[in-house]
Amino acid sequence: MKLREVKEILDADVIVGKDKLDIEVSTAFGADLMSDVLAFAKAGSLLLTGLTNAQVVQTAATRHIAAIILVRGKEPSTEAIDMAKELQIPILATKYILFETAGILYSKGIVGCLKKVGNDSFHK
Template sequence: MTIERIKNLLDADVLYGNECLDREVRYAFSSDMMSDVLAYADEHSALITGLCNPQVVRTAEMLDIVCIIFVRNKIPDQNILALAEDKEIVILCTGHGMFTACGILYSNGLLGGA
């Protein structure tokens, strides 16, 4: 699934990475605990989270995650967005809660990884 499709399905805003929306996302992983993400998430995944701090982007960077989706209208600050830009990780923001966001993506064919 492309990031563009995810954006459309979740009615999400693109806070960084408009030029990268054609990238492919293979899996999704959702958690507010970054240690769980580090333990289980696959590369080329999207990370769905309600946690909003720079370590979310750092975690995504280490795992080669291509896209972070902030749920519940969490808006990352400029430091977080600057780090995402530096690491070329697309940042989406949706008004859906985590359960609903995951449900929409899953029912449209995006699966969890390992």
């Protein structure tokens, strides 16, 4: 699915990355704990989160996240916006809560970047 379609089905605003809506995505990870994003998220996935500070963008960059979806109507901090522009990571903002956002995406074919955590979660 293209990021453009993600924007449409989530009725989202594009805060950063209006020129990047042709990115293809097929997986997602949702968390407010950035250590878990570092541990489990996969490159090229969407990151669904309610955190709005610059660390979300840093974490996304470290994990090669395709785009950040801010849920629950959260607005990113100025620092987060500046960093997202610099690191060229799109930020979309939706008013749907995390559960609904995940459900809408899942029903359209986006799946988790992993199903369960376990021994194979860490790629040593």
